[in-house]
Every structure is written in C-alpha cells, then in structure tokens.
Amino acid sequence: KAFQAPYSGFRVDIYLLLNRELPARPLRPHRLGTWIARAEFRVETTLGPAVLPPQPLTDEVRARYRLPTKTARYIDFGDHDVLLPYAEQEPPAFYVDEKLLAELNARRSSPVSKALQLQLAIDFVTAVIRRATYTPDFNGQRFDDLRGTLLGNAIRLAAGPGASVQELDALVRKTKESPEYVIARVEHFIDIQSAFIGCLDEGEP
Numbered sequence: 694k695a696f697q698a699p700y701s702g703f704r705v706d707i708y709l710l711l712n713r714e715l716p717a718r719p720l721r722p723h724r725l726g727t728w729i730a731r732a733e734f735r736v737e738t739t740l741g742p743a744v745l746p747p748q749p750l751t752d753e754v755r756a757r758y759r760l761p762t763k764t765a766r767y768i769d770f771g772d773h774d775v776l777l778p779y780a781e782q783e784p785p786a787f788y789v790d791e792k793l794l795a796e797l798n799a800r801r802s803s804p805v806s807k808a809l810q811l812q813l814a815i816d817f818v819t820a821v822i823r824r825a826t827y828t829p830d831f832n833g834q835r836f837d838d839l840r841g842t843l844l845g846n847a848i849r850l851a852a853g854p855g856a857s858v859q860e861l862d863a864l865v866r867k868t869k870e871s872p873e874y875v876i877a878r879v880e881h882f883i884d885i886q887s888a889f890i891g892c893l894d895e896g897e898p
Contacts, residue, residue: 776830831844851879
C-alpha cells in the first residue's frame with residue numbers, strides 16, 4: 694500500500710489463504726478464500742519519521758481555517774507540542790491543495806513531482822523547527838530529551854546518517870541559536886538541489 698508521498702515509505706501485506714474448498718473438519722479451515730495467515734511489512738525512508746503524509750486541502754478546509762482560496766499548503770499544529778513524544782498526542786494536520794496532491798500522486802515518478810514532494814517535506818520540517826523556537830520550554834534540552842518527538846526526528850534528519858550523540862546535542866543547541874542553519878542542513882540531506890536541477894534538465898531540448 695503506497696503512502697501519499699515518496700518520503701513516507703510503503704506497507705506490504707501478505708496473505709496466505711485457501712485456493713480451493715477442502716473437506717469440512719472440526720476446528721480446521723476448509724472454505725475457499727479463508728485466511729490461513731497474514732503478515733505485514735513496513736518499509737520506511739529516512740524522511741518518514743520526520744514528515745507526516747499530507748491530507749487534501751479542500752475548499753471546506755480552507756473555509757474552516759479562513760484561508761485564502763489560492764493557499765497551496767497549511768499546517769495546523771493544534772495543541773501538539775513538538776518537544777513532547779509524538780505518539781502520545783494528536784498529530785498535526787499537514788494539508789496540501791487537493792488538486793496538487795492528486796497530480797503529485799498521479800505523476801509521482803516524474804522529476805517535477807519528486808522535487809515538489811521533497812520541497813513539501815522541507816516545508817513541514819521547517820515548520821516543526823520554527824515551532825520549537827517559539828516554544829518557551831525549548832531551553833537546555835539534549836537530544837535524548839527529544840527522542841520520539843517531531844523536533845527530535847527533524848534534528849536527526851538534519852544531522853545526517855551516523856551522527857554521534859555529541860553532534861545531535863550540538864544541533865539541538867543550534868536549533869535554538871540559528872534555526873536557519875539547521876534548516877539548511879535538512880535541505881542538504883534531502884538534496885533538494887539535485888531534484889530542482891533534475892527538473893530543469895528534464896525540460897532541456
């Protein structure tokens with residue numbers, strides 16, 4: 694089952710079922726199509742923990758938030774605290790224009806679609822980082838304090854593969870002092886530059 698963006702990964706469900714009728718016996722499956730076993734495998738990308746799958750931004754949603762008609766994306770954090778464990782709270786709502794989202798899904802393999810979806814991922818992570826800087830309680834935390842939080846996931850993404858605990862702690866401090874630097878590191882590891890250049894190369898004669 695594919696998710697709505699390339700950074701979300703995917704899920705594979707495997708079913709084992711009877712492909713023919715068997716003689717009926719007590720406590721034994723015998724009907725055609727009966728499940729014998731089911732297994733689920735989930736494949737995550739490096740962006741998956743840091744970014745939520747987007748929801749369609751419809752006219753009704755725009756009206757609810759009193760958004761202008763040409764708003765393409767919107768994030769409603771509600772009461773979600775990016776400094777607290779994500780799983781223990783209501784998640785933020787990440788909205789993307791419904792027509793744009795449908796086009797991105799329909800053309801998900803095209804260079805333009807990939808670049809736009811990566812940019813949306815950056816937009817979401819940027820919003821998380823900025824949200825943290827506006828939170829009065831964001832002061833003196835170490836990375837261990839932020840494990841399982843949206844900010845912690847954003848920091849891990851900005852740190853890159855194989856980052857040490859010391860490097861992660863340094864980035865937490867840097868987020869408070871210079872959030873733009875941390876956002877720049879997110880862009881680096883997502884590699885939006887190559888995605889944009891790929892779009893331009895695709896359009897060359």
